Amino acid sequence: MNRYLQIAILLPLTVISRAADEDPPAPMEAPAMETTIMEMMVATVTPASDTLWGVENPQSAAEWQVLDDAAIAVIETFEEVRNGGGGPNDDAWASEAKFQAYIDEEIAAGQAARAAIAAKDLDALYAAGDSLYTPCENCHIDYNPGVAGEQ
Numbered sequence: 001m002n003r004y005l006q007i008a009i010l011l012p013l014t015v016i017s018r019a020a021d022e023d024p025p026a027p028m029e030a031p032a033m034e035t036t037i038m039e040m041m042v043a044t045v046t047p048a049s050d051t052l053w054g055v056e057n058p059q060s061a062a063e064w065q066v067l068d069d070a071a072i073a074v075i076e077t078f079e080e081v082r083n084g085g086g087g088p089n090d091d092a093w094a095s096e097a098k099f100q101a102y103i104d105e106e107i108a109a110g111q112a113a114r115a116a117i118a119a120k121d122l123d124a125l126y127a128a129g130d131s132l133y134t135p136c137e138n139c140h141i142d143y144n145p146g147v148a149g150e151q
Contacts, residue, residue, distance in 0.1 A: 036087035038144070040077050048073035049136065052113055052129045057122065067125070068117045074110035074132070078103050093143055102142075105135035 051070035058064050082103045084094035093099045109132035116124035 034086040037081050037085040037090045037093070038087060040081055040085065044073050044077045045136075048077070049129075049132060052125070052132065055122070055125055055129070058120075064117055064120060068114060071110045071113040071117060071128075074113070075107050078106045078110065089143075099139070099143065102135045102139040106132060106139075109135070 048070040052067065052074070055067060058067060082094060082100065084091035109128055112131060113125060113128035116122075116128050
């Protein structure tokens, strides 16, 4: 057999063999969450909850959609908050059962708001807004007393 032909056949097998012996690259870790719970509250929850609390008498599908978008924002943001955040106390708070209970109440209130919006039931939407206020206020008292009562 021609020497060049032997090299052409054996070289790829050697490369494949060596590649199989190498350790696979280490899996990438998820990046640390940099957004703080306070930033999530200010950027998303405050305007969304203000929208739900400020409802008057929606008439059009677009007005109801704005309310539904606000309720979705509340639910999704609290699902994120459940996991903590980038603030100095965020992960410790998220590990507490009391904090998680507030999150559960806030998500349930957002879901109740969505159900009321789907039914176009203004009284039920007011009740959902009321049920959102209490856990928000209590969580502020326990975890960020500087903003309690400022909603």
